[in-house]
Amino acid sequence: MTGSGERTTGNEERPEDGDRPGSGRIDSNIPNVARMYDYYLGGYHNFAVDREAAEKILAIFPDTPAAAHTNRRFLQRAVRYLAGEAGVRQFLDIGAGLPTQGNVHEVAGAGCEVVYVDNDPVAVAQARALVEDLPNVSVALADLRDPDALLADPHVRGHLDLDEPVAILMVSLLHFVPDDAEPGRIVARLRDATAPGSHLVVSHLTLDGVAEAPASQGQEVYRTSTAPIVPRSRADILRLFEGYDLVEPGLVWLGEWRPEPDGTPEGVSHGYGAVGVKPKY
Numbered sequence: 001m002t003g004s005g006e007r008t009t010g011n012e013e014r015p016e017d018g019d020r021p022g023s024g025r026i027d028s029n030i031p032n033v034a035r036m037y038d039y040y041l042g043g044y045h046n047f048a049v050d051r052e053a054a055e056k057i058l059a060i061f062p063d064t065p066a067a068a069h070t071n072r073r074f075l076q077r078a079v080r081y082l083a084g085e086a087g088v089r090q091f092l093d094i095g096a097g098l099p100t101q102g103n104v105h106e107v108a109g110a111g112c113e114v115v116y117v118d119n120d121p122v123a124v125a126q127a128r129a130l131v132e133d134l135p136n137v138s139v140a141l142a143d144l145r146d147p148d149a150l151l152a153d154p155h156v157r158g159h160l161d162l163d164e165p166v167a168i169l170m171v172s173l174l175h176f177v178p179d180d181a182e183p184g185r186i187v188a189r190l191r192d193a194t195a196p197g198s199h200l201v202v203s204h205l206t207l208d209g210v211a212e213a214p215a216s217q218g219q220e221v222y223r224t225s226t227a228p229i230v231p232r233s234r235a236d237i238l239r240l241f242e243g244y245d246l247v248e249p250g251l252v253w254l255g256e257w258r259p260e261p262d263g264t265p266e267g268v269s270h271g272y273g274a275v276g277v278k279p280k281y
């Protein structure tokens, strides 16, 4: 923790939050990617327009709910590894989404500082309502595409000490960042702002192995949403880890990343995932 003086959770509503450039506005007429994902996971924070778009995806890829759960379990295994074996005590979960089960602060434990970030005001409001009594958890309304503003956000600055290792999570997020927004540059900016020993967790949608017709139909559905989707190849996703050493087993299908030792079978994966560590030297 940095900062001094009176301690607040930082989760209080701030009127200026909704006015940040690119932070998004509440619009129930446009399918919203956070709420579509909530629908895949069986949640209730979604509107008819989100369900309609999600149903179109399900007509093309019926196993999307199973893949969304595989993604959540990847996130939870990664956080368990980081808070356990890797000894990380600070987590910056960008594109955290609407609260669901097994959120990062619940998996990491009370001894960890956690800052959730999303550019969706509804996701931020819901997350703040969930964690308002937790002094070690904060929620920022910020956009990944402006990493300097994200790093300068008072919720981030007030809760995380960037001179100490931080785990940055971008789970099921970077496929919402188009090439012209330069996802590689954004990841590098965040990497450079963090201390050696910091980690990066990425899961990313791919269409590797998917036929062209369903692939373009799926992208077409997201084209009208709050964040058009940009699936990437394994090679392109691997490049996002430049400057990090990948921990075992490297970049793999999400269900294959350190499966539970009890042999619990993982479901279908629609993406790749990895955990990287910023080397000390």
Ligand SMILES: C[S@@+](CC[C@H](N)C(=O)[O-])C[C@H]1O[C@@H](n2cnc3c(N)ncnc32)[C@H](O)[C@@H]1O
Pocket: 033, 034, 037, 071, 072, 075, 094, 095, 096, 097, 098, 117, 118, 119, 120, 123, 142, 143, 144, 145, 170, 171, 172, 173, 176, 227
């Ligand atoms: C599919 S959800 C992933 C939620 C969670 N990380 C998980 O994997 O379970 C993607 C989230 O990223 C958020 N998002 C999309 N683009 C963003 C951006 N440019 N900056 C911050 N958040 C963004 C969406 O609002 C949504 O909540």
